[in-house]
Amino acid sequence: MKLSIERGTLLKAVSQAQSVVERRNTIPILANVLVEAEGNEVRFRATDLDIEVVDNAPAQVHQAGSTTVSAVTFHEIVRKLPDGALVELTADSAAGLLHVAAGRAKFKLATLPKEDFPVMASAEYSxxxxxxxxxxxxxxxxxxxxxxxxxxxxxxxxxxxxxxxxxxxxxxxxxxxxxxxxxxxxxxxxxxxxxxxxxxxxxxxxxxxxxxxxxxxxxxxxxxxxxxxxxxxxxxxxxxxxxxxxxxxxxxxVIPTANTRKLEVDAADFARAVDRVATVSSERSRAVKMSLDEDRLILSVTAPDAGAAEEELAVAYADEPLEIGFNAKYLLEIAGQVDRENATFLFNASGDPTLMREGDDDSAVYVVMPMRV
CATH class of the missing domain: 3.10.150.10 (DNA Polymerase III, subunit A, domain 2)
Known part of the structure; x- marks a missing residue:
């Protein structure tokens, strides 16, 4: 096998392939990427036996062939080569080596036989x-x-x-x-x-x-x-x-259908406020209490070892007063999914699951379980 390929093209292809390779392998061949050159392209194949990635890249193939080489080492070498370099890959199957050359830089990498490389069986897709x-x-x-x-x-x-x-x-x-x-x-x-x-x-x-x-x-x-x-x-x-x-x-x-207490709040303001009040706690699972009254939301956190925090937000809420607690991390992750300006929360009682969606859009629905506060 002998081919020439532009460094940027090679780096992109090898990066995609090597990312599925497990760093610690008991089977040596699984640490390698299979390089197959044919026609006017080179194919890089990597697997961990559960996932297989195959990346095709255009190349000047002087001699068709294939070999396998350490994915991590090969990727690191290519990553450190200068931008715009033309990389030559030559496989010496007799010596069990892959020669990598770019300008004045030359490397010899150990290879393993391509016959040992496991290829995921093609399935009949329904x-x-x-x-x-x-x-x-x-x-x-x-x-x-x-x-x-x-x-x-x-x-x-x-x-x-x-x-x-x-x-x-x-x-x-x-x-x-x-x-x-x-x-x-x-x-x-x-x-x-x-x-x-x-x-x-x-x-x-x-x-x-x-x-x-x-x-x-x-x-x-x-x-x-x-x-x-x-x-x-x-x-x-x-x-x-x-x-x-x-x-x-x-x-x-587990998706509630009877939640009628409706809260509308600016998603970005809400996320920032939750993040701020959760700062006083070193525990990731610290509960944030939401106290709801007419058009008003108070977010509060009490951490006995660190102090307390409270922030008030203007919201749209017209139902009975409610106090409910949530894991701050879960609230932040859900609020972070909202692409629209408003987040809509639908509550039932303080011990029941809460539904959240983006405005009136039902195509994205989130449910979060409350915590005791």
Whole structure:
């Protein structure tokens, strides 16, 4: 194998691929990236056995071939090469080396046989559809904060992507995440071809890697889904992942429908005020008390070891007075999802789950459990 490639193009491709590689590996080949040169492009493939990333980049291929090389070391070398450099890669399979040359810099890297590299088996996908990157980014970005980190409830360690009925027979593409303390449910119009899609739980790590495909709002992402795998692809990059083998709980039962006490507040002002009053506590889980009266909200925190804080906000509220407490971190994360000017909270009683949405928009709904204060 012998090829020439521009340093910036190479760095982008290797960065995408090496990010899925686990830093500590008991299987040496999993620390490597598979480099395959053919035609007028070079392909970089990396996997941790659960996720596989394949990145294609244009290159001058002088001799087709393939090899595997340490992903982290190769990425670090390319990252430190000067901008605009032309990088030459030459594989010496007899010596088990990959020669990397750019200007006067030359490196020899140990390789492992390409035959040892595990390639994820291609699945028969039961649903294939195309969605705009901006739509997918909104679905996953607004829901991922609620993913559980509790390994014993592994079926909550991801985002549940499925087709749902939004009422009146309208089908939507929906993403849901919950950790039992808060829940996010985000809807988007159902893309053509997604109607028969099986519901799948996309793992937390995959959601993080997927974010790198979704930077360009105008890009179209080809999505393929089966019972065991999900694949997201652009013309140059393909991300394939196993899905979590488990059943996502019936989340509809925890979304309150009878909450009638309505609070409207400027989302940015609210987030800043919560952040300020929570400063007096060193505990991340410190409860923030919300005291509601007519068109007035008082946020307060009492920390016996540090002091107390209180801030008043002008709001729209016309129901009975209410006092309710929430984990400050959860309030901040939910308020941080609001793209519109106003956040709308719907309360029932101080011990019941609270519903939050963006203005009158029902396509993004959040539920947060209260705390005793």
């Amino acid at each position: 649903a294939n559809f195309t969605a705009a990157a901006g739509v997918l980014r909104r679905l996953f970005d607004k829901s991922k904060f609620a993913i559980s980190t509790e390994e014993t409830r592994y079926y909550l360690n991801g985002v549940y992507m499925h087709v749902a009925d939004a009422g009146a027979g309208d089908l939507v593409l929906r993403c849901v995440a919950t950790d039992g303390h808060r829940l996010a449910r985000i809807d988007a119009p159902l893309p053509a071809g997604a109607e028969g899609m099986p519901g799948v739980i996309v793992p937390r790590k995959t959601v993080g890697e997927l974010r790198k495909l979704l930077d360009d709002d105008e890009a179209d992402i080809a999505v393929s889904v089966s019972e065991t795998k999900v694949r997201f692809a652009t013309p140059g990059l393909t991300l394939t992942s196993k899905v979590i083998d488990g059943t996502f709980p019936d989340y509809t039962r």
